Amino acid sequence: MDAPAAAAPAPLPPPARPSTPSYSVERIFRDFTYRRVALIRALTTDEKAFSRKCNAATETLYLYGNSDGSWELRPPKLLMPPGQPDPRMLGVKLVRGNMKHSEWLGLVAVHCDAWLIRISFFLGANLGAQERQRLSTMINSLQTVCEAFVASDTYHHICRLEKTNVxxxxxxxxxxxxxxxxxxxxxxxxxxxxxxxxxxxxxxxxxxxxxxxxxxxxxxxxxxxxxxxxxxxxxxxxxxxxxx
Structure with a gap:
């Protein structure tokens, strides 16, 4: 007597979507825009206040551009949530070393851009391919934080002072x-x-x-x-x- 045929294996379930809440492209871009403006202001209009707080700190600080358009400096969090951390909680680490002031601010600006991109695509984890492409196009229509900083009067003023003091x-x-x-x-x-x-x-x-x-x-x-x-x-x- 023939043995009964083995049952076909059950199909694998589709991969689980990220647990991130769904956000529209417009909402993510609005969040990106406000945070970007806050970071640019910290490095240009508010540069003296920003640098003064960094110089007075006794521990490593992180720069945050908030979704309401404000910026702030915070110490590192002692406890981070398990798994993939929300980049909004990480901020931009401020480590200067022996760099000139203008070079350090430029490096901070570059890391600000990377941080903003991480946040936007973290929030857009549930977007489809076309929506992600549209979000990328909208983001690329704006100057980066680094481009805005290098084009600012603040950057040229700092460079001129450094040049004068050599x-x-x-x-x-x-x-x-x-x-x-x-x-x-x-x-x-x-x-x-x-x-x-x-x-x-x-x-x-x-x-x-x-x-x-x-x-x-x-x-x-x-x-x-x-x-x-x-x-x-x-x-x-x-x-x-x-x-x-």
Whole structure:
């Protein structure tokens, strides 16, 4: 007597969808937009307050762009939920090391972009392929946090201050480089004096030669020397250089 045929194996159930609640493309993009604006503001308009809080911290902090358009710094959470953590709870880790301030802020901006993308596609785990493509297109229509930071007056101001504060050794000639000369009086650079660089012609000047002090330079976002200002205005003048 023939043995009974073995029963066909039951089909495998389809893979479980992520437990993330369903969000529409528009809602995810709105969340992305508000968080992005908050992070850009932290690195530009609010940069001084942001940097001051980072410098005063005694432990590693994380930067958060919130869905209401605000930003904040928080210490790391002691307990994280098991499994795949929600990226909204992780934030952007702020570790500076020995980088220049402008480089550090730029690196923070890059990590902000990565964090925003992680959040958006975490929230969009239940979206179909076409919806994910549409979300990606909407996100790519905006400047990244890094692009917005590098294009900001804040970034250029910080870079100019870093450039102004670079000490050039008096022995530059012995290293095969040309000595830095004041474009106004022709004197060589001296380490203890305050110098400022024109953002238009890239020439260096004694602060006293162009009537600018180190304290004033802290508040100048874009400096033009007297020659460049005169050329732009088309006439000579007897006032301080134009600054914006």
């Amino acid at each position: 000490e050039i050794d008096d022995e530059d000639e012995g290293c095969g480089t040309e000595p830095t000369i004041c474009a106004n009086c022709g004197s060589r650079y001296r380490r203890k004096g305050f110098w400022i660089c024109c953002d238009e012609c890239d020439r260096w000047f004694h602060g006293k030669c162009v009537k600018v002090t180190a304290a004033q330079a802290e508040h100048i976002k874009h400096y033009e020397c007297p020659d460049c200002f005169s050329d732009k205005k088309g006439h000579d003048y007897d006032e301080d250089p134009y600054v914006v």
